[in-house]
Amino acid sequence: xxxVTQTPSHQVxxxxxxxxxxxxxxxxxxxxxxxxQILGQKVEFLVSFYNNEISEKSEIFDDxxxxxxxxxxxxTLKIRSTxxxxxxxxxxxxxxxxxxxxxxxxPGTRLTVT
Amino acid sequence: RKEVxxxxxxFNVPEGATxxxxxxxxxxxxxxxxxxxxxxxxxxxxxxxxxxxGNEDGRFTAQLNRASQYISLLIRxxxxxxxATYLCVVxxxxxxxxxxxxxxxxxxxxx
Numbered sequence: 114x115x116x117v118t119q120t121p122s123h124q125v126x127x128x129x130x131x132x133x134x135x136x137x138x139x140x141x142x143x144x145x146x147x148x149x150q151i152l153g154q155k156v157e158f159l160v161s162f163y164n165n166e167i168s169e170k171s172e173i174f175d176d177x178x179x180x181x182x183x184x185x186x187x188x189t190l191k192i193r194s195t196x197x198x199x200x201x202x203x204x205x206x207x208x209x210x211x212x213x214x215x216x217x218x219x220p221g222t223r224l225t226v227t
Numbered sequence: 228r229k230e231v232x233x234x235x236x237x238f239n240v241p242e243g244a245t246x247x248x249x250x251x252x253x254x255x256x257x258x259x260x261x262x263x264x265x266x267x268x269x270x271x272x273x274x275x276x277x278x279x280x281g282n283e284d285g286r287f288t289a290q291l292n293r294a295s296q297y298i299s300l301l302i303r304x305x306x307x308x309x310x311a312t313y314l315c316v317v318x319x320x321x322x323x324x325x326x327x328x329x330x331x332x333x334x335x336x337x338x
Contacts, residue, residue, distance in 0.1 A: 144324060156271060156314070158325040169325050204270055208324070215261065216326060218270040 115139045117219035119205050125225045126195055134190045134222045136205030145188045146206040146216060147180065149173070156204065162188065195226045228253050231329035233315050239335045244305045248332045250298045250315030257327075260291055262300050263314040265331065271314055274300075305336045 118137045126132050138145050147159040160170045162180050177199075179191045188207075192199055202223050206216040233250045240246050252260075260277040275282065277289040277298055288301040298315055312331035319325055 146324070146326075148326075155330045156265075156326075156328040158327070161324050169323060171325065202268070214259075215273050215276060216324075217273065220270050 115141075117205055117207055117217055119203075119219040119222050121222060122220065123223045123225070125227065128197060128226055129194050132192050132195055132224065134192075134203050134205075134224070136188045136190075136219055137186050138188055138205065138207030139217060140186070141209065142207035142217075143210045144168075144208045144216075145180075145182070146208075147190045148204045148206060148218075149201040150204065150221075151201045159190070192224075195224075197226050200224055200226045229329075230254060230327045231315050231317055233313075233329040233332045235330060235332060237333040237335050239337060240305055241337055242305055242307060244336075245301065245303045246305055246334060247302075248300045248313055248315075248334075250300075250329055252296050252298070252315075252317045252327075254317065254319060254327075255293075255296060257296075257317040257319065259318040260298050261316040261326075262287075262289055262298075263316055263328075264311040265314055266311050271316075271328075274313070302334075305334075307336050307338060310334055310336045 120135045145162045150156045160174045161168045177193050181189050202221045204221045205219040208214045208216045231252050262274040263271040264274050265271045277291045281290045286303045290299045312333045314331045315329040
């Protein structure tokens with residue numbers, strides 16, 4: 114069964130450093146997403162990406178964040194200058210091109226900012 | 228009012244029991260509805276989509292009441308492996324894909 118994969122599984126970084134989280138969405142999917150979950154809190158939407166551009170973003174997704182599809186398989190989330198409050202689990206998800214369709218999540222990257 | 232509201236639980240039930248979870252959502256323009264399950268420190272896994280006509284998948288039955296903005300999940304014949312947090316999830320307005328998650332209801336099935 115196809116699945117979303119993410120690397121690394123755990124990233125520790127110092128405040129102010131840049132991090133790049135990587136995802137390989139399901140191969141025939143066209144929509145890609147990033148969500149985050151701060152420990153003990155609910156899952157929150159960050160951004161969606163379609164046809165090489167951002168289609169939606171939340172208030173959390175400010176200028177510190179960017180996304181990219183650098184090649185035909187990878188989808189990345191970059192945080193330019195990490196803050197302590199960026200510590201969270203970051204989930205990548207993908208879906209096909211039907212409105213209201215189902216999103217499938219990767220195993221997540223745990224980001225710890227010290 | 229929270230966008231998606233769930234009873235946090237925990238629901239402690241014996242194996243074989245039937246348990247029901249409810250959820251309300253605030254955005255009447257929401258188009259799609261889902262139940263996901265999440266195990267501790269793992270990713271949300273899609274359990275089932277929820278349709279207006281109601282739908283069933285094995286031991287799981289989901290119902291949607293658009294007029295009341297209410298979603299339910301029924302689990303019959305609970306198994307130990309059903310222990311998890313169940314997330315009620317809706318998407319936004321027409322054409323929007325961002326999912327809004329509830330905080331989840333924790334289920335603990337006991338032997």
